[in-house]
Amino acid sequence: MKKLLATAALAVAIAAPAAAQTRPDQAKFFELYKELVETNTVVNVGSCTQAAEQIAARMKAAGFKDDQLTLFSTPEHPKDGGLVAVYPGTSKKAKPLLLLAHIDVVAAKREDWTRDPFKLVEENGYYYARGTADDKAMAAAWADTLIRFQQAGYKPKRTVKLALTCGEETTWAFNGAEWLAKNKRDLIDAEFALNEGGGGKSDGHGKVLVQSMQVGEKAVQNFRLETSNPGGHSSIPVPENAIYELADALVKIRGYDFPLELSDTTRAYFAKAGAARSDAMGKAMVTIATNPGDKGAETLLNTDRIYHSMLRTTCVATLLEGGHANNALPQRAAANINCRIFPGHSSEEIQKALATAIGDAKVTITMVPPVRPIAKPPALDPKVVGPAEKLVAKYFPGVPLVPTMSTGATDGIFLAAVGIPTYGVPGAWGDPDGNGVHGLNERIEVRSLYTGRDYLFDLVKAYAEQE
Template sequence: MRRSARLLLGLVLAALPLAARAQAPGLRPDQATFRALYQELIETDTSITTGSCTALADKIDAHLRQAGYGEDQITRFAGPGHPKEGGIVVILPGTSTTLKPLLLLGHLDVVVAKREDWTRDPYRLVEENGYFYGRGVADMKAMDAIWIDAMMRFKAQGYRPKRTIKLALTCGEEGGSPFNGAEWLAKNRPDLITAEFALNEGGGGRTDGHGKLLTANLHVGEKASESFRIETTNPGGHSSVPIRDNAIYELADALAKIRDLEFPLQMSPTTRAFFARAGAARGDDLGRAMVALANNPADKAAEAVVNTDRSYHSMLRTTCVATLLDGGHAENALPQRAGANINCRIFPGDTVEGTRAALAAAIGDPGVTVTPKALRGPLAQPPPLDPKVVGPAEKLVAKYYPGVPLVPMMSTGATDGLFLEAIGIPSYGPPGTFADPDGNGVHGLNERLAARALYTGRELLTELVKAYADAD
């Protein structure tokens, strides 16, 4: 279908009330409309294998135009040779000619999901027992929906912020393609996204696993993501004459050593503050260990307790894990080659070469090569804990989640914020939504998000955007 036809279809759909396209008993009309937008985002497949970010950007484009945004306020873009990986930028002009804009950033693409592995269809929004299920419900179409909804409501309300508000929705954050929309904008159209600072994914909050919110989080900085190829080679031969010198066995031995590799504990000012404040908010053995470790990073007993939580373990160090495996060339032949991808999340201050050397030392076999792949992007540059960012977020967390502390944290994942920071735009992940300790199936099976997190997050984040946009 040609783009003009797709856009026309999108405009027809947009002309229908979104609320009419989703059954949402017990919701206010505005919440029902928002839920329908969220459903549309989830049910538009944007995975790299079977989906299209451009198709979803077409629908978003239509909604924004229906809301009143003109041709001069909407920009569409895609990289050469990547027609399905298009994105969109929309601008709500501010009244000030001196204040720098506020940028809202989101990625439309999702990690691939296979229907045969999921309990439910990953590309259908399902609501059960207080949770939404579907690929992207948490990462990150909830925030995308909140940003789009806010921009549409601002326009409908005739809201005129002091700062210009920009929304950039991109493709390629989840990998699988050489094209990354945020990187493309930073390199080719920095004028479109220039801003005082950006709000992006990575923040949120964390529950105790039983519905109680323990901390709200402000994402400040992140690890660097780097993959290494480890590989073994061998002359091979006929499988009827097996020998111990086998490329697959050699690779398996190397992988076992990487599994057991534990990088040393490290702390930054952000992570030390996180463990101190988040631990104090818990009031249990894990919380007390977090506080003790923040006070004394050499406390091995406290570290052992904190390490029992997979997220906290990762936040304390560089980590490396095998993610892909290949080997051999025929069923009846000894393997001539075997290899694996090792994905590392590098703690700020550590280097790619230092991490490669640690892998090679742990393997201890000169027959196994360890080769870094191309970096996903520039090494992350942690933004400052700016009171202009922290203050409004603290006030709104106190309003919507009374008694819950706002805690700065370093993301153990990687976001597109690193492309912004490379061109001088600090990127923060605000509070709003929240997750359970098991990670809510993000990047895995049966991804979920609490309905309360979505609806409360919508209110908090919309108010937070206005607070930043109207601040001097």
């Protein structure tokens, strides 16, 4: 998914703190994590419902009562269920905190992988299997945190809620986070939520370069471009050709750049990340944060594909179809355009912008379901960012915490749409190559998993003590 961290250029680095599975609580956590990773939760193949039930059983064994645990699914999607758990706080004034994680994973074929993708294997300091990083590490850490609270008899001021959901990895699937937001808003009500999307970036050799906190994300929307024509025999061609008309439209989209924009998050990112660099790119980053109209700075930043995407809405052709026979003029041609929409803009706005860029009424542009809500970035709230920054300084001395806007997408967009600001938290880190997330041989560094777990436990406690 979805977790492109625009952080590779930051220069500060430290050795990642050591963490080994030596404490009794780590061994218990590993049991939960291993069971979750080895439960196949690929849509239409595995079962998120089974995984949610297994976690609920562990929470009940730890002392959670039935009325604190809500297992949910729909008759139409019995295997795409999830779990909401509620750990009560003592304050009548403090609003709840929500912990969100998805438990579904991207498909993985055994014949393509070096190891069985649904058997957790430890090799050379890494855990390998589908979901070891995305997103079962976070799901296991959240569930483990509440189990530890229960076993310790901890009494937080805030109520802490947990929502484990299915459907994040598959656009057309039943989405548990969206369903909860629309149908069980009171159950998941919270002042703010913690989610995936943040985290650390290492140099691939054991040094953490930066930690990030996702404060906002783009909205994903697909559009179908289509052209049609009566067609005819290919031996007597005419200029009005559906494939040519579609191709002309695609060339115009390729050449169109949406206007540069900054949010509070991206402005803070470019200022802070740019100040950490001593090259021309760093200077351009600082410049654009203070003067978005500087064309020289924009031109240089646009040479970096991540920065280019962070500065605007982007749309790109991803699928193509056309024609019906080798010896016939095409009667129809179509393409899918995948857009990542900058926060604050609707899908309808982008549809109109594409139509203007193409400038050909013969090209129809339709939104492909599902239609995502408008992305609403949360505030750079010191009440949220402050504790995360303080704990980054504790766990990763000298490493900056940088606010980022994800150019990908998470289920946080559904919570934001119903008034629950959602933040992607720091903690565990990944390597520059992406750790095989969504690809082959997905992995997470063992130290990253256990250190990230400890970081998240402390972070939840910090928020739980707030009034």
